[in-house]
Amino acid sequence: EEAASDGETETYSVATDNNYIPFEFLEDGELVGFDIDLINAIADEAGFEIEIEQMEFSGIVAAIPSERFDMGIAGMTITEERQENIDFSQPYYDAGLVLAVKDGSDIQSIDDVDGLTVATRVGSTSEDYLNENTEANIEAFPEIPEAYQAVLTERADAVLYDLPNVQYYAETETGGELQIVGDTLTGEQYGIAFPKGSELVDEVDAAIDALKEDGTFGDIYEKWFGD
Ligand code: ARG
Known part of the structure; x- marks a missing residue:
């Protein structure tokens, strides 16, 4: 200062x-x-x-x-x-959290992730959400691009993160390979x-x-x- x-x-x-x-x-x-x-x-x-x-x-x-x-x-x-x-x-x-999966996945919403691996960023509201609302195995990465990569390479079953970031990433970096499923989960x-x-x-x-x-x-x- x-x-x-x-x-x-x-x-x-x-x-x-x-x-x-x-x-x-x-x-x-x-x-x-x-x-x-x-x-x-x-x-x-x-x-x-x-x-x-x-x-x-x-x-x-x-x-x-x-x-x-x-x-x-x-x-x-x-x-x-x-x-x-x-x-x-x-x-x-105004944002909110969304779940995204690799194209072709059976997961249709957050209700389907118990027992599966869900990637996100460490220290994020998504990590809190997964802890509080699911029985998923949480894989929290230091930076979010690694979480998207984990899904695209099938090391994780889904990713949970803020809608605008998921949307931008899906559109600009993957050309349809990463897809948002289910509703926006929280108002943030x-x-x-x-x-x-x-x-x-x-x-x-x-x-x-x-x-x-x-x-x-x-x-x-x-x-x-x-x-
Ligand atoms: N909105 C979420 C949170 O507050 C994720 C924010 C991530 N922001 C960032 N610059 N990486 O936990």
């Missing part, structure tokens, strides 16, 4: 991931995505500078409470458990994460409101998700 002297623009540190299409990922070595556009627009709107640092997702969840960063944006679901030591902005994206909302008690929350929330009003938020949404 850098304290600015009078008249200088504040610079805040932002922790993000680089392995979560289409929210934050590397394209020709450059960090891009919905979250990256959104946090830059928020900074412009609120009138502060940001310094983005990339790290793996579980590291962000752990680092925010310890105040190592001023904020974190990483498609992070607002959960009661996380709210014990993280403050969140207003929700900025993403929020920007702050250390408890951060005074930045109100400023960021006000900026999000302004970006929604002036159409910027809608433009960013459309850029990454269409319509």
Whole structure:
């Protein structure tokens, strides 16, 4: 955290991931995505500078409470458990978890996975969901692309993860080999994460409101998700 002297623009540190299409990922070595556009627009709107640092997702969840960063944006679901030591902005994206299988699988929904191997990412809401709601053998990988690969190579029977990421991966990386089955399982909302008690929350929330009003938020949404 850098304290600015009078008249200088504040610079805040932002922790993000680089392995979560289409929210934050590397394209020709450059960090891009919905979250990256959104946090830059928020900074412009609120009138502060940001310094983005990339790290793996579980590291962000752990680092925010310890105040190592001023904020974190990483498609992070607002959960009661996380709210014990993280403050969140207003929700900025509605997601949910979906099950996906390799084309031709017999699995039709989450009701079919007991006793089978389901891949996901370690430390995610999907891992919690599988623990709490199924008798599946959970295989939690350090990064989600490995979970998709495990399904495509038949080392796992299915993968559970956030709908927008599964959808993007299925469309851009597999050409129909990975298919979503069953309903969207949970309603989840993403929020920007702050250390408890951060005074930045109100400023960021006000900026999000302004970006929604002036159409910027809608433009960013459309850029990454269409319509
Ligand atoms: N929404 C899920 C969660 O909060 C998954 C987030 C994964 N995000 C990431 N940048 N890898 O647990």
